[in-house]
């Protein structure tokens with residue numbers, strides 16, 4: 001534990017960041033079984049929001065384990081530390097004004113609550129998205145062959161098979177990927193962000209909003225030119 005450290009507050013306020021970035025920083029925490037669709041939805045959502053000119057970034061489970069968390073395994077203590085660090089990193093991104101997407105199994109309710117609490121203490125929003133599909137469905141998908149390995153005992157501590165998954169009790173958003181498409185999931189989350197004023201969508205250009213506008217302009221030009 002470090003001693004003799006003093007927090008140095010900056011001169012840029014959160015309001016100022018929101019105003020200049022035209023969005024509110026928010027952590028969107030995707031949780032669910034392996035192969036439930038967290039990474040797939042996070043990737044599609046990241047691209048969609050970027051194309052809407054939003055400042056967005058994705059933190060993904062496996063990717064973080066290649067770097068920051070490469071010293072951690074999959075036992076309960078390591079999983080706790082994995083999520084604690086991600087919670088802190090997500091908080092920093094969100095504090096910067098970013099729409100931060102995290103895609104981690106994060107199987108323990110208490111760990112997700114720690115991440116939520118870290119945000120709450122900093123006055124930053126945290127949305128839990130339950131990416132939900134039954135075990136039979138995700139086991140059938142098995143895009144990385146991990147369930148097969150877990151069933152044969154080759155992988156120990158595998159969530160849903162030999163390690164627990166504690167589903168969220170009150171997620172802000174609940175998406176059932178066995179009955180909705182990736183596009184629908186992206187739409188649901190984007191609409192939530194708009195309705196709760198984290199982002200606003202660009203207003204349509206006049207030509208799109210009013211197809212008759214061009215005709216009216218041409219008509220007035222003809223009159224002006226005496227045609």
Ligand SMILES: Nc1ncnc2c1ncn2[C@@H]1O[C@H](COP(=O)(O)OP(=O)(O)O)[C@@H](O)[C@H]1O
Nearest residue numbers: 034035036037038039040141143177180181182
């Ligand atoms: N509605 C859906 N939403 C997300 N993924 C889906 C859906 N339907 C099928 N899939 C497939 O399920 C798999 C989910 O894998 P992935 O996104 O890597 O899961 P996770 O990151 O949760 O482990 C992908 O192969 C994806 O194409």
Ligand SMILES: [Mg+2]
Nearest residue numbers: 038039061103
């Ligand atoms: Mg993933």
